[in-house]
Amino acid sequence: MSKKIKVEIVEKIFEANNQLAKTNRDILDSAGCYGLNIMASPGAGKTSVILHTIQQLKPAMKIGVIEGDTAPVTIDADKIVEIGCPAIQINTGGDCHLDASMLNAGFQKMPISTLDVLIVENVGNLICPAAFSLGTHANVMISSVPEGDDKPYKYPNIYRNLDVLILNKIDLLPYVDFSLNTFMDGLKLLNPGLIVFQLSCKTSVGVPEWGQWLSAQIRKHFPEKWN
Amino acid sequence: MSKKIKVEIVEKIFEANNQLAKTNRDILDSAGCYGLNIMASPGAGKTSVILHTIQQLKPAMKIGVIEGDTAPVTIDADKIVEIGCPAIQINTGGDCHLDASMLNAGFQKMPISTLDVLIVENVGNLICPAAFSLGTHANVMISSVPEGDDKPYKYPNIYRNLDVLILNKIDLLPYVDFSLNTFMDGLKLLNPGLIVFQLSCKTSVGVPEWGQWLSAQIRKHFPEKWN
Numbered sequence: 001m002s003k004k005i006k007v008e009i010v011e012k013i014f015e016a017n018n019q020l021a022k023t024n025r026d027i028l029d030s031a032g033c034y035g036l037n038i039m040a041s042p043g044a045g046k047t048s049v050i051l052h053t054i055q056q057l058k059p060a061m062k063i064g065v066i067e068g069d070t071a072p073v074t075i076d077a078d079k080i081v082e083i084g085c086p087a088i089q090i091n092t093g094g095d096c097h098l099d100a101s102m103l104n105a106g107f108q109k110m111p112i113s114t115l116d117v118l119i120v121e122n123v124g125n126l127i128c129p130a131a132f133s134l135g136t137h138a139n140v141m142i143s144s145v146p147e148g149d150d151k152p153y154k155y156p157n158i159y160r161n162l163d164v165l166i167l168n169k170i171d172l173l174p175y176v177d178f179s180l181n182t183f184m185d186g187l188k189l190l191n192p193g194l195i196v197f198q199l200s201c202k203t204s205v206g207v208p209e210w211g212q213w214l215s216a217q218i219r220k221h222f223p224e225k226w227n
Numbered sequence: 228m229s230k231k232i233k234v235e236i237v238e239k240i241f242e243a244n245n246q247l248a249k250t251n252r253d254i255l256d257s258a259g260c261y262g263l264n265i266m267a268s269p270g271a272g273k274t275s276v277i278l279h280t281i282q283q284l285k286p287a288m289k290i291g292v293i294e295g296d297t298a299p300v301t302i303d304a305d306k307i308v309e310i311g312c313p314a315i316q317i318n319t320g321g322d323c324h325l326d327a328s329m330l331n332a333g334f335q336k337m338p339i340s341t342l343d344v345l346i347v348e349n350v351g352n353l354i355c356p357a358a359f360s361l362g363t364h365a366n367v368m369i370s371s372v373p374e375g376d377d378k379p380y381k382y383p384n385i386y387r388n389l390d391v392l393i394l395n396k397i398d399l400l401p402y403v404d405f406s407l408n409t410f411m412d413g414l415k416l417l418n419p420g421l422i423v424f425q426l427s428c429k430t431s432v433g434v435p436e437w438g439q440w441l442s443a444q445i446r447k448h449f450p451e452k453w454n
Contacts, residue, residue, distance in 0.1 A: 042268045042353050042382060043374025070354055071383050094384065096323055096354035124382070125352055126269050127297055127323035146373035146396065147270025155269060155351070156298050157321065169373065175402055 017132050020100035024107070024135025032225045033112045034218040035120065035136030039158060041151075042124030044144040045168040047076045048201035050119055054085055056211025061116035061218070066090060066106045068098040068123045076121060086110065097128035100135055116225075117218060126151070130158035137221060138163040145169045149179045152186030159190040164197070166210060171200040244359050247327035251334070251362025259452045260339045261445040262347065262363030264325075266385060268378075269351030271371040272395040274303045275428040277346055281312055283438025288343040288445070293317060293333045295325040295350045303348060313337065324355035327362055343452075344445060353378070357385035364448060365390040372396045376406045379413030386417040391424070393437060398427040 028035045040046045054063050065087040067077045072091050080087035088109045090102050103120060112118055120136060122129045141162045143151060146169060152159045159165070165187065173180075187194050197213070199206030219226040255262045267273045281290050292314040294304045299318050307314035315336045317329050330347060339345055347363060349356045368389045370378060373396060379386045386392070392414065400407075414421050424440070426433025446453040 041270060041351070041374075042378055043371075069381065071381060073380050073383075075377055075380060094354070094358075096352065123354070124268070125323065125354060127321070127350070127352060131321075144270075144373065146371065146399065147268075150302055151269055153300050153302060154296065154298060156300075172373065172399065172402060175399060 014131065017100045020104055021133040021135035024100055024103055025137070027104075027107060028112065028118065028135065028137070031113045031115070032222050033115045033118050034138075034221055035118045035134070036138050036140055036214075037120050037122060037129075037134045037136040038140050038142060039122045039126075039129045040124060040142035041126055041144070041147055044124070044142045044147065045201055046121050046124065046142055047079055049142050049166060049168060049199075050121060051079060051083060052199075052201055052204070052207045053119065053211065053214065054080070054083060056207065057117060057215060057218075058085075060215070062114065063117045063119060064110050064112065064115045065119045065121065066103065066110055067121045068092060068102070070094055070096065070123055086115075092123060096123055096125050097132050098122050098134060099132040103134045103136075126155040126158050130161060138217065140164050140166065142166045142168050143183075145172045145178045146176050148177075149183040150186070152183065152190055156190050159187060159194075162191055162194055164195045164213075167196060167198045169200060169202070170198045170205065171202045241358065244327045247331055248360040248362035251327055251330055252364070254331075254334060255339065255345065255362065255364070258340045258342070259449050260342045260345050261365075261448055262345045262361070263365050263367055263441075264347050264349060264356075264361045264363040265367050265369060266349045266353075266356045267351060267369035268353055268371070268374055271351070271369045271374065272428055273348050273351065273369055274306055276369055276393060276395060276426075277348060278306060278310060279426075279428055279431070279434045280346065280438060280441065281307070281310060283434065284344060284442060284445075285312075287442070289341065290344045290346060291337050291339065291342045292346045292348065293330065293337055294348045295319060295329070297321055297323065297350055313342075319350060323350055323352050324359050325349050325361060326359040330361045330363075353382040353385050357388060365444065367391050367393065369393045369395050370410075372399045372405045373403050375404075376410040377413070379410065379417055383417050386414060386421075389418055389421055391422045391440075394423060394425045396427060396429070397425045397432065398429045 077087040197210040304314040424437040
């Protein structure tokens, strides 16, 4: 395949994805449902952060979760259902990211008109999820301390399009070589003004601050619903 | 694009890649150079393990490193050069894995006929690198304790085609919820008999055992060269 044809195919794929992402956003807005796209490396703690987020929002809001997985195991979805939230799994069949069409298909199984918040857990990967907009209201990245402070420099694309970053596992700071300054300098370079929460799912430090901020975002986006 | 055409294109891509991987293997064999393909999540410690591996093999063997990166930063390659080894970077231009053609292009810049060992550091990703054989002699996976014990269950494909697995950061076992039994059971399920080394780049525990095993593999593969 010539390089030109390959570039054209890739551009068409992105164009079609962006179009469908807009449709997804319209569907979410019409339903009054705030959508979050959670991205991270494998093992950064996406599911743990989602479980804590649900506990923060739960008293006031109805939350549903769509789990993106490359394999048909339902480990993450089971954990969400266990704490009483609706969850479905999208099995990408080996693909390394979710795209707007997969989320659109998920809407058929997840009754978003009955929800206030839809949390989408993307496939664990720092590369391709950055290229496929889903149409959610916020792109959230979860980084974790043991991954190292150089990740923004090495995987810059995903950091550029974030609305908020959660630095998880800060309880491990005493045991690993991680310079908060180096990490934050990388974020400033790629995404000046990015909102950052430092938290630990183990000690719950930082969890209330993240929950309060998110709750305020949701209420601000749907003022008629929440005021 | 119809699903059938998409499947056909994907099959052709894999077929062409496998063909070129065989060519790469022949080139490595003719040069008497043992090739390693190092795969892992972002932040599992690929570069740290490579630096320790070089220290183990260095007295007896000449080692070169090819670094696969999605961005043009040379953080990892610089660390290798600092300890006196030749290293080049392949920038995938955003692609989430190395493939056989990228490695083949790398051979033009890295004089493998002067090397005993070529270490290829793949892009940090647990999904796509599993699908693209490079033609190296061994597929090595680096998992790390803070990623969690459920990773084999969630990213099964990459564990199926491994020759050896290094469980890194075992110094963090006391501080995180990680069941060695759960992790090892997952490996047994996917890849019975897989060779596993538990090590820590921080304390150097397990590093000599890994170095000795690898050295023996290399000598076994090229008996005329090493006996």
